[in-house]
Amino acid sequence: MTAAVSFRQVSRHFGAVRAVDALDLDIAPGEFFAMLGPSGSGKTTCLRLIAGFEQPTAGAISIFGERAEGVPPYRRNVNTVFQDYALFPHLNVLDNVAYGLMVKGTAKAERYRSAEEALALVRLPGYGARRPGQLSGGQRQRVALARALVNQPKVLLLDEPLGALDLKLREDMQEELKSLQKALGITFVFVTHDQGEALSMADRVAVFNEGRIMQVGAPQDIYQKPATRFVADFVGSSNVLPPDFVQRWSGQRRWGSLRPEAIRVNRGDAKGSEGVAARLVGTNYLGATTRLALDADGLRLHAVVPAGSALPEEGEQVVLSFNRESLHLMEEGA
Amino acid sequence: MRADRNQSAPLPLKIAATCGLLFLHLPILLIFVYAFTTEEKTFQWPLPGFTLQWFGVTWNRPDVWAALSLSVRVAAISTLIALILGTLCSAAVSRSKFFGREAISLLVILPIALPGIITGIALRSAFSLADIPFSFWTIVLGHATFCVVVVYNNAVARFRRTSGSMIEASYDLGADGFQTFRHVVLPNIATALLAGGMLAFALSFDEVIVTTFTAGQQQTVPIWMLEELIRPRQRPVTNVVAMVVVLVTLLPILFAYYLTRDGDQIAGSGK
Numbered sequence: 001m002t003a004a005v006s007f008r009q010v011s012r013h014f015g016a017v018r019a020v021d022a023l024d025l026d027i028a029p030g031e032f033f034a035m036l037g038p039s040g041s042g043k044t045t046c047l048r049l050i051a052g053f054e055q056p057t058a059g060a061i062s063i064f065g066e067r068a069e070g071v072p073p074y075r076r077n078v079n080t081v082f083q084d085y086a087l088f089p090h091l092n093v094l095d096n097v098a099y100g101l102m103v104k105g106t107a108k109a110e111r112y113r114s115a116e117e118a119l120a121l122v123r124l125p126g127y128g129a130r131r132p133g134q135l136s137g138g139q140r141q142r143v144a145l146a147r148a149l150v151n152q153p154k155v156l157l158l159d160e161p162l163g164a165l166d167l168k169l170r171e172d173m174q175e176e177l178k179s180l181q182k183a184l185g186i187t188f189v190f191v192t193h194d195q196g197e198a199l200s201m202a203d204r205v206a207v208f209n210e211g212r213i214m215q216v217g218a219p220q221d222i223y224q225k226p227a228t229r230f231v232a233d234f235v236g237s238s239n240v241l242p243p244d245f246v247q248r249w250s251g252q253r254r255w256g257s258l259r260p261e262a263i264r265v266n267r268g269d270a271k272g273s274e275g276v277a278a279r280l281v282g283t284n285y286l287g288a289t290t291r292l293a294l295d296a297d298g299l300r301l302h303a304v305v306p307a308g309s310a311l312p313e314e315g316e317q318v319v320l321s322f323n324r325e326s327l328h329l330m331e332e333g334a
Numbered sequence: 335m336r337a338d339r340n341q342s343a344p345l346p347l348k349i350a351a352t353c354g355l356l357f358l359h360l361p362i363l364l365i366f367v368y369a370f371t372t373e374e375k376t377f378q379w380p381l382p383g384f385t386l387q388w389f390g391v392t393w394n395r396p397d398v399w400a401a402l403s404l405s406v407r408v409a410a411i412s413t414l415i416a417l418i419l420g421t422l423c424s425a426a427v428s429r430s431k432f433f434g435r436e437a438i439s440l441l442v443i444l445p446i447a448l449p450g451i452i453t454g455i456a457l458r459s460a461f462s463l464a465d466i467p468f469s470f471w472t473i474v475l476g477h478a479t480f481c482v483v484v485v486y487n488n489a490v491a492r493f494r495r496t497s498g499s500m501i502e503a504s505y506d507l508g509a510d511g512f513q514t515f516r517h518v519v520l521p522n523i524a525t526a527l528l529a530g531g532m533l534a535f536a537l538s539f540d541e542v543i544v545t546t547f548t549a550g551q552q553q554t555v556p557i558w559m560l561e562e563l564i565r566p567r568q569r570p571v572t573n574v575v576a577m578v579v580v581l582v583t584l585l586p587i588l589f590a591y592y593l594t595r596d597g598d599q600i601a602g603s604g605k
Contacts, residue, residue: 053502073505086503090521100507103517151507 002065004029004155004187005050010059012045019045021211022059027155027189029064032181034198035191037208038234043191046208047157050189051080064154079148080157083164085140087132093119093143094128100151118146121180138169145177149184158190162197174201195235199223207231224259227331232257237291239263239301246329255330262326263303265292266319267312275319280312296320362580369573377569388570398575401558408470408554409538412477413485416534417527419478420485425519428493429501442486445479453479454547461548468550476548477541481534488530492523529593532586539583555579 007025011018020042027033035043048054049061052073061068063078079100087096094115095102101111112128119125122142132140141161148156161177162170178201181188192198198205199219206216207230215227226232232240238257246256266275278296286304290311294301303320305311312318343351372383392398426432427439445453457476466472500522504514542556553561555575562572 051502051506053505072510073502074508074510078506080503080506082499082503084497084499086497086499088500088503088518088522099504099509099517103504103507103509103513147503147507 002029003027003062004031004064005189006062007046007049008060010049010056010061012042012049012054013057018211020049020056023211023213025206025213025216027187029187030185032178032188032201032203033190034202034205035189035208036193036195036198036205036235038193041208042211043206043208044159045211047080047159047189047191050155051078051157052076077151077153078155078157079151079153080159081141081144081148081161083160085132085144087140087143087147089132091132092128093124093130093132093135096132096143097128097147097150099147114150115146118150119143121149122146123176137164138173141165141173145180149186153186155187155189158188160191160193162192162194170197177201199235205235207235209234225328226257229255229257229330232330237302241327242299245299246327249324249327250329252329257328257330258301258322258326260291260302260304261289262322263301264321265294265303265305265312266321267316268319275321278318278320280314280316280318282314283311294318294320365573365576365580369570369577371570374568374570388568388574391568392571392574395571397553397558398571401553401555402575402578404470404473404552405539405555408473408477409535411474412481412538413531413534415474415478416481416485417531420482420530421489421523421527423482424486424489424493428490429498439490443483446483450480450541450543451547454544457544458547468548470552472548472550473545473552473554476544477538480541480544481538484534484537485527485530488526488533489523492526496522525593529590532590532593536583536586540579 003026005025005027007023010020010023010025012020023042023046025046035046037043045054049056050063050068052068052071052075056069063076068076088099091099094112097115097118098106098111101114106114116125116128119127122145124139124142124146127135127139127143132143135143141164145161158177162173165173174197177188177190190201199222202219204216205219205222207214207222209230215222215231217225222231222235226235226238229240232238237260239260241256241258243253243255247253250256265280276296278294278301280292281295282293284291284293288307289304290307290309292303292305292311294303301320367381368377369388370384370386371378371381372385373381423438423442427435454476457472457479461468461472496519500518501514504518509517540556541554542560545554545557549557556579559572559575559579562569
């Protein structure tokens, strides 16, 4: 099957800065794909390479089998939802949504009908006559979405689409985007620095760092089996374990990771029992869970325990235990 | 500071402010008043009599019409040149980064920072060096130097307020460069261009110094007025023309002011 988007050894260098460096990537048709990474990791440049706003310094990009290098943005069947929405302030909502059809020369009645349909799709029916300035942030986001979808793109690009929304709205939009993507079957590629957002929405996640992809995989794989220390650290709050520590438990001298919820915390001394002696240095109440900060002989660890369990006092000695299979060995060697 | 808004200003300040405003504007009113006097050789106060005859006399003077028409044509064409060049230049400076960008934006603004007499002398010597005879077009060129600045300043300010991703959004939605300019860029900078154009027109219309250096035998309205003041013949005709000039230049400036004030709201509404 042809990939929706395919990168072969793609680089985009700005002078000495390697924004994207020799990247290989395949995004399957109909996939909800997340590009996750800190700012400056190259994820947005990647998105702009797909949109056509940037041209690769080297390598080949194809979109549904068609070569994309040198093709201007307006000749690509790809649409973008911009971070600041980029709605046209001088046009009303209906004309904003119909813009793509208007420049293609679609007849007025037809493009307005399609635009109304797109507005209904994002649950903003009847908002056509308003100006973008009269809408709330969440509504503008929906208009931007409708404006992109009305062109029936093969790939929809979303640049930090939920970044400007408040928490409640963000959670609602996450679900809505996800169900919209399922209903339409369009390939969604979205860029985010929020690991929670990436894990909850995407079918597959690519973790970016310094212009390279550190790991690509299903959210579960990324979360439970991080390939490198960077991924373990960036995607949530995995405990990164040094090779010495890992060797004691698994026999292999490699970096390891351990999810905080896999750690059991028992009161008492380590003497006789099999476990890691540690001291509780702090507790964070998170509602459904409590996050414990622990100090195991200089190694800083975090454990998450369900709410309601009996908690040791701060400063108390505890014994940590975990199942050996929950200790994940990373690809990164010592 | 907000509490001060409801407080009345002290009386001496009010008197001083009133005197200042009168000092600024009374002479202009006087110009209007003298347009209705019956005395044609000197400016006599109080007016010896009231008449409307000078409006008719002005209407029938061919030299007035020649000067007015020349001024309007010069202002219109220099404004047109300024609109094209100023827009292009502001787009380049605000939309892209290139070597010497800051230098260009300084060089464009320089003509209004420089005294008009320098611009005038420079242009005159340049024209004679290149053997260009003084004509309508030399005046237009001289005026365009400072008209470009006005348009440029207005357009650059608007470009800075327009989100750059809007243009990318237009490309993204399938519009090519021309369509993007026509449907997105132009509507967003239109009021700024109109305002800049009107200011440029007004500036060009009452320009004296650069014009004296770049005009041949032709007289624009301000130059014609200077000549009239030296030769006392039908003096109130000058006042009638002055009234017309005030109207022709003041109205566009007021209109431009309202346009750019609205423009803030238009550009800000997308944020």
